[in-house]
Amino acid sequence: MSLTRKRLLTGLVAFSALVTLVGCNSETEVKSTTETTTPTTKANHVTQGISLSMFKEGAFVEEPTIVDCTTAEGTETTCYKFVTSGAPAGREPGPFCPRTTSDGPEDGGKWFSKEGSGELVDITGEFILKLDEYYEDDKWAVYDAKTNKVRYTATKAACLGAARPDVEEQYKQNCIECQLAYLDDDFSVTYLIPTTPIPATKTTGRVHTVGIALDGAELSGPAPIDAILGSYTIAAFDDCGGHINVHQGYHYHSTNGCTDKSEASDDGHAPLIGYAMDGYPIYAMKNAQGEEEMLDECRGTTDAIRGYHYHAASPSENMFIGCMHGETVQAAGGPPDGGPQDGKRPPRPEE
Structure with a gap:
């Protein structure tokens, strides 16, 4: 039995503790993941809830349920409770780091462009070889000059020592990759998202966990780029824009098309990639014509079909959205973004 399949069957316990909510006191099973919420119109404003049918098969390790919950702003409402395995449904992550300085694009993953916008760059052997030129810093040396082998985190111990803000000294000058095999056998992540979005009186700018992708993987907040590059490491993504750590499992820092809902909309709108922790949908950057929309500070907009x-x-901006337009659920001891923090997890890793 594959590791991923095993987690899909057994990953029913939260990685530290299940999210505990103020005001969470009842639970209702959503009988079918093909069930959808119905858009409602209030004062000419469309409010679109989460459509469970949009998620990929295998995105959750148990049927989503509806529970009572209270937002960080004190609003009593109901939330979807989603439990995931920490792995993207339908595919195996990777590759991440190339093994030699002669490896091509197919042998490695992706990384942020130093321009801070646009597409991700390929982590090829040549990219590793020329990191000193790319970042204009001759201290870079993520390979052995005698063997031309790339230094990468090949064990769980190396993953734990490198995938953190304060990289252990022996793991500096490494390409960082972690594997799903490093997760606990009972690893799971629980998310609570309002069933109907509630516009906030004040947007939330501090976003640790942005939302959940349609394949069940986390859409994560910005990676600590300064700490990563300051330790002369590359926290490699796969071609889909995500990577793994032992606290979040596989999670995205960038959207590269892998989570897009393939069915085209009648109006040529950008494809759906997931839902934010406030319940509003997140779509790709550009529509079918390759055009961008005019957006607010949170990277949001409103239309008559989708509401807000x-x-x-863009993939290299190290963000999905700028802030939360709606209210989110506060996990006990966690940040006010509805993410799976429970107040007991260690400091956020170098993601």
Whole structure:
């Protein structure tokens, strides 16, 4: 039995503790993941809830349920409770780091462009070889000059020592990759998202966990680029824009098309990639014509079909959205973004 399949069957316990909510006191099973919420119109404003049918098969390790919950702003409402395995449904992550300085694009993953916008760059052997030129810093040396082998985190111990803000000294000058095999056998992540979005009186700018992708993987907040590059490491993504750590499992820092809902909309709108922690949908950056929309500070806009919704930033911007337009659920001891923090997890890793 594959590791991923095993987690899909057994990953029913939260990685530290299940999210505990103020005001969470009842639970209702959603009988079918093909069930959808119905858009409602209030004062000419469309409010679109989460459509469970949009998620990929295998995105959750148990049927989504509806529970009572209270937002960080004190609003009593109901939330979807989603439990995931920490792996993207339908595919195996990777590759991440190339093994030699002669490896091509197919042997490695992706990384942020130093321009801070646009597409991700390929982590090829040549990219590793020329990191000193790319970042204009001759201290870079993520390979052995005698063997031309790339230094990468090949064990769980190396993953734990490198995938953190304060990289252990022996793991500096490494390409960082972690594997799903490093997760606990009972690893799971629980998310609570309002069933109907509630516009906030004040947007939330501090976003640790942005939302959940249609394949069940986390859409994560910005990676700590300064800490990563300051330790002369590359926290490699796969071609889909995500990577793994032992606290979040596989998670995205960038959208590269892998989470897009393939069915085209009648009006040529950008494809759906997931839902934010406030319940509003997140769509890709550009529509079918390759055009971008005019967006607010949170990277959101409103139309008559979808109501308020977000559009993700470009792959190398190290963000999905700029802030939360709606209210989110506060996990006990966690940040006010509805993410799976429970107040007991260690400092956020170098993601």
